[in-house]
Amino acid sequence: MLDTVEAPRPTDADLSGSVGRRRPRRELLPYLLLAPAIVLELLIHIIPMLVGVAISFLKLTQFYLRNWKAAPHAGGDNYKLALTFDKPAGKALLHSFEVTLAFTLLVLAISWGLGMFAAVLTQRSFAGRGLVRTLFLVPYAMPVFASVITWSFMLQRDTGVVNHVLVDQLHLASQRPFWLIGNNSFLSLVVVTIWRTWPFAFLCLTAGMQSIPTELYEAAALDGAGIGGQLRRVTLPLLAPVNRVLVLVLFLWTFNDFTTPYTLFGKSAPRQADLISMHIYQNSFVNWNFGTGSAMSVLLLLFLLAVTGLYLLIVNRRASDA
């Protein structure tokens, strides 16, 4: 949706050699060329999405899995169940939504901040810059499962290295705190996700900064701008297009993140860190109620569409105003 690259259209000049005969074929050819992509897009994205929406109106439990076309229509029941916030199911969904929102905003803000900070620090060339940049990217390059499972070992109460350092070495606490259950589980999830996410922000911002001409900084310096001024008046405005995409992508990825909480906490996440993706997974696959799971997914989709639409509207208007 965001980064579609528009292929250069054949100009009339390209085809002027054979005007008369090729006209009709030229009208057909683009569609023929597009057809495989459209068919695949339909098969991979559109149809599964529509099936998902259809399922959300069915009472699809294990009784009908074998022939889910026979599942009775639920009407809006699945939605009503998810949206009745004073009943347990709705309350749990709302709680999970709030947790996810807080989680996403924290991860987004801190990851972007760290990425920006590191990108600015490594903007000027110095000995070993390549090495430092590579090091920064390691968490992003590592397989999610391997790195997150390592985190889960580190965060264990009795044998984890985190408590060993905090309690045994630094004596910061007298009791060994839990990191994977209870209130701290939210903090653990945020930290691990930031650790995994910020290198991507760093990568995008570094790439964006490469295209800022050094003359601009020289000119700004001549006009008396300090480091802060250069950052505010040169770097940030010129990074705006990168940021526009980056913030949105980070938001969507973090909001939908499933692998990190699943690897960190297993099948059922602690209440305090019950992200919406895990919540939906539980409702569909663990509780075998695919109708409710789908209804929740559709609600999530609508929410994310609304956020994305609103966001694009605002930033694009601001961009065209500028």
Add this chain to the structure above:
Amino acid sequence: MRLTRITTTTIATVLVVVPLAACGSSKSKTGAGDAKPTLTYWASNQGTSLENDKQILTPELAKFTSQTGIKVNVEVVPWSDLLNRILAATTSGKGPDVLNIGNTWSSSLQATGALTQFDDDTMAKIGGKDRFLAGSLSATGVPGKPPTAVPLYSLAYGLYYNKKQFAAAGISQPPATWAELIADGKKLTTAGHWALSVEGGSATENVHHAFALSQQQGGAFFDADGKPTFNTPQNVAAIKQYLDLMQSDKIVNPSDAEYSNGTEALKDFATGKTSMVLWQAAAGSLKQLGMAAADIGVAPVPLPSPTPAGGRRVTSMVAGINLAVFDNTKHKDAALQFVKFMTSTPEQQTLNKTYGSLPSVSDAYTDPAFQTTDVQTFKSILSDSAAPLPAVAQESQFETLIGTAIKNMFADAASGKTVTEADIASQLAAAQQQLGG
């Protein structure tokens, strides 16, 4: 287009797995017209690894092939995938011919209609239902309906205790009542050593213990009509009793609240960090973890004394693995021959000996390997004091909801909050509403 990731979660697995499942069955199709078909068999992970299972099963399957001429392609499916794979196979109608299922899924999977019914005729083809242990057979489906699976490997919970540590603390025999267990536990708990380890972060383990304790209190999680009855004083008392082992009796390390991968509590016991653990037959694993065979003692899980009003003498759920035939199979006769082979006395002896589980047919117990006190203890638990988990279609929801609720309450107890009876009651009420009860 990240948006679609979640939307399709519900069906993505199905869509991804359908082609895989189709691959699996396409192999068997090649033999459709032949007199000697090839079966696809999904085995569950019973050994130390998937590879280990394959090594154990391959020579047995070769025996079957030489007896009948029917080839079997075995695929060992990890537990984390097995249910999803079965659901995908159910949805698509394309799956294995024969498969292993966790016996607690029996009623839920029976409701899908994807598994072949073992009515009396079908049972006769595999040697009749009287061969099986009654306890194990009770966990193959809803009572009154033909079962859709037969027991393959049987298991039960027992109380494992460390004989050496018991002797050192001056305790001569394992506790038979909960009061004794707590009293012994207090003697055994010293600085850095705990009496009992529990897998507090594992929803499955939690719900299995809650079930047995609730039976002892005379409670039930479902009534005779299959309607959930979660929030009853008996169930509250059962869960409170289990949590109190950590919360107020303080014989369980609070760290156990985050044990969730199904091995940590057992490992603490095997390495001597704890003196007791409530576990399914585990002599093999304990030896592998380095525990001396002479130190391993096993007894039935304690009972309350005096028995509460309506309390039942239940010390364990009926645990185990069932063998089922996928109803869409094109080789039903061959599949049933295979079921007959796997439940035959010699195979039951060989396989259960290797896996450390119990045979599900009574004839198999003649083997001296099953005459040890350890196996005899479990056999008597299975035949005298084991009850199947509720045989209702909502069984898996029940396990998740109650197990997760207990996991969260363990987390609260571990971080110093006191979980009261009112807290438990409100959790149970919420879980019941979620089940639509």
